[in-house]
Amino acid sequence: MRTIGIAVSLVLGTTLAGGLGAQDVQVRLDRRVSPEVQRAVRGIAADAAAHGLPVDPLVQKAIEGGAKGVPGDRVIAAVRALAGRLAEAKEAVSEAGVAAPSGDVVEGGADALNAGISKGQVGELVRVSRPPQDPALTLRVAATLAALGVPATQAIQLVQGMISAGRSPSDLLGLPGQVQAGVARGATPAQAAAGLARAAGGPPPGRAPDWVPPGQRKPRNPHKP
Incomplete structure (x- = not known):
């Protein structure tokens, strides 16, 4: 039992990902949530x-729950669920070819998963x-679009289409506001x-990113395999 206790203490004493140490976590949570x-x-x-x-997202989730007066068991469940989404997001990003994804990318992926992507x-x-x-x-833009009610697949296709069209990051950032403006118009x-x-x-x-309108696709060259 003593060995287990020492191991836990060592883990809690290490520097946590995202720039927070165990002591930092304790300080940020102190008097904001229950023991x-x-x-x-x-x-x-x-x-x-x-x-x-x-x-950091886990600590912030706990602080938000405490500020809203959410019961402790629900706060813990929400933090644990977020940790699960972060793990799933990291796996997805790694499988996409990013060997060492930053915390921002992982958090963006978790936001997207939470929005139904x-x-x-x-x-x-x-x-x-x-x-x-x-x-x-791009993940956060897609997540915001989905949260606004754009179907997940359509949100992904819209962002992909903007990227394929050579639009700038600032153009992508403007998409949620433009969707909201369209909704305001009915x-x-x-x-x-x-x-x-x-x-x-x-x-x-519902169309694939390489979709071409009928009659506009170039005819296949019969002399090429």
Whole structure:
């Protein structure tokens, strides 16, 4: 038992991913959440750090729950669920070819998962987010679009279409506001997103990114295999 206690102390005493140490976690949680929540979150944060996950989102989630007066067991459950999404997001980003993803990218992936975007779609978006695009930004834009009511697949296609059209990161950042403006004019989120896709030269909703309108596809050369 003593060996286990020492091991736990060593884990909690290490520097946590995202720039937070165990003492920093304790200080940030002190007087903001109950001692029970503090103990649980410190343990979850230590485990997350051991797996290379960002810790700051976990601490912030606990603080937000405490500020809203959410019962302790629900705060702990929410923090644990977020840790699970961060782990899934890191796996998706790594499978997309990013060997050592930053905390921002992992957190962006977790936001996307929370908004209903699938693990596979997270990977797709990371793969197309090459400079000057930042995968953390594109993931958060897609997550925001999905949270606004744009179907997940359509949100991914819209962002991919903008990237393929050579649009800048600032153009992508403006997409959620443009969808909201369309909704204010009476469109559904899906209709507003479809209008933006057409303006960007992207495919209609439900079409693959390489979709070509009927009659515009170049005929196949019979002399080429």
